[in-house]
Amino acid sequence: MSTETEAPVEAPEPSGDEIHDAHDHPTDRKYVQVAIVLALVTALEVATYFVEMPGEVLIPALMVMMVFKFFYVAAWFMHLRFDSPLFTKFFVTGLVLATAVYGVALTVFEFWTKG
Amino acid sequence: MADTAAVSHGQGTVTGLSNNKLLMWVFLGSECLLFGGLISTYLIYRSRFGDGPGPGDVFDIPFTSVSSFVLLMSSLTMVLALSALQRGDIRNNRVWLLTTALLGSLFIGGQVYEFTTFVREGLTYSTSPFSSAFFTLTGFHGVHVSLGILMLMSLLISSLRGTLTKERSETVEIVGLYWHFVDVVWIFIFTVIYLVPSPTS
Numbered sequence: 001m002s003t004e005t006e007a008p009v010e011a012p013e014p015s016g017d018e019i020h021d022a023h024d025h026p027t028d029r030k031y032v033q034v035a036i037v038l039a040l041v042t043a044l045e046v047a048t049y050f051v052e053m054p055g056e057v058l059i060p061a062l063m064v065m066m067v068f069k070f071f072y073v074a075a076w077f078m079h080l081r082f083d084s085p086l087f088t089k090f091f092v093t094g095l096v097l098a099t100a101v102y103g104v105a106l107t108v109f110e111f112w113t114k115g
Numbered sequence: 116m117a118d119t120a121a122v123s124h125g126q127g128t129v130t131g132l133s134n135n136k137l138l139m140w141v142f143l144g145s146e147c148l149l150f151g152g153l154i155s156t157y158l159i160y161r162s163r164f165g166d167g168p169g170p171g172d173v174f175d176i177p178f179t180s181v182s183s184f185v186l187l188m189s190s191l192t193m194v195l196a197l198s199a200l201q202r203g204d205i206r207n208n209r210v211w212l213l214t215t216a217l218l219g220s221l222f223i224g225g226q227v228y229e230f231t232t233f234v235r236e237g238l239t240y241s242t243s244p245f246s247s248a249f250f251t252l253t254g255f256h257g258v259h260v261s262l263g264i265l266m267l268m269s270l271l272i273s274s275l276r277g278t279l280t281k282e283r284s285e286t287v288e289i290v291g292l293y294w295h296f297v298d299v300v301w302i303f304i305f306t307v308i309y310l311v312p313s314p315t316s
Contacts, residue, residue: 042180045305066302069302077193097144
């Protein structure tokens with residue numbers, strides 16, 4: 001029975017070869033990979049401009065790509081994925097508040113029905 | 116000096132987090148409300164262009180796509196600048212900070228060109244409710260990018276003076292947060308204002 005094996009070990013989260021220093025920030029290679037993904041999604045977004053698509057398909061597709069890019073940048077480049085959840089809470093609070101307030105404003109101005 | 120650096124990295128604060136970083140996140144949360152208001156106003160007024168040109172008449176999507184790509188890539192160079200400083204690589208930190216500032220300036224140059232073209236085509240700030248809302252929204256974003264460029268240049272000057280060291284990397288991180296936020300706001304503007312089909316006159 002050795003006490004050495006009973007010492008608590010705090011596993012860093014997330015782990016793997018993408019993470020390299022005490023700040024748990026990704027490597028430069030990972031940042032480049034993230035940028036490539038963002039560039040590809042942007043190219044897809046722009047491609048929709050040159051392709052005839054019905055609005056019922058086009059607008060939801062654009063919204064999904066936009067939200068993906070938004071949170072991908074926030075998670076990787078702004079380090080929300082690795083930093084304290086408190087930072088995320090402050091940011092998301094502002095985001096949710098803005099979405100709720102201006103969602104109501106757009107409804108009042110009949111934006112959803114009259115455009 | 117050591118105590119100041121410790122507090123800036125969150126040691127000795129009530130939350131255990133850096134107060135400066137926390138303040139920047141609170142500020143960015145409040146900025147969501149500012150840009151939310153400007154984007155909503157644009158959406159409400161985008162069909163009100165009277166006899167003037169409508170958004171579908173003036174927007175140059177291929178040109179704006181290139182500008183958007185430039186701003187997106189500036190987020191990559193910004194994060195590479197931070198990464199370099201955290202490794203203690205001062206030279207690469209300067210290179211990436213300068214690259215980010217140049218890409219930001221290129222984006223602003225594109226916006227100035229776009230505004231000039233619109234004015235030549237008869238779309239001024241007071242032409243219609245649509246034009247006022249459009250110039251206010253994109254102009255506010257442009258001012259944010261310009262302030263970001265000034266912050267980047269002050270970091271670069273600080274680095275050249277030898278005061279921007281690995282121990283002060285949090286300063287670059289905080290400026291980086293602002294820069295990335297400006298980028299994510301543009302991600303939103305580019306899709307909602309430019310790519311979603313707009314009314315024409």
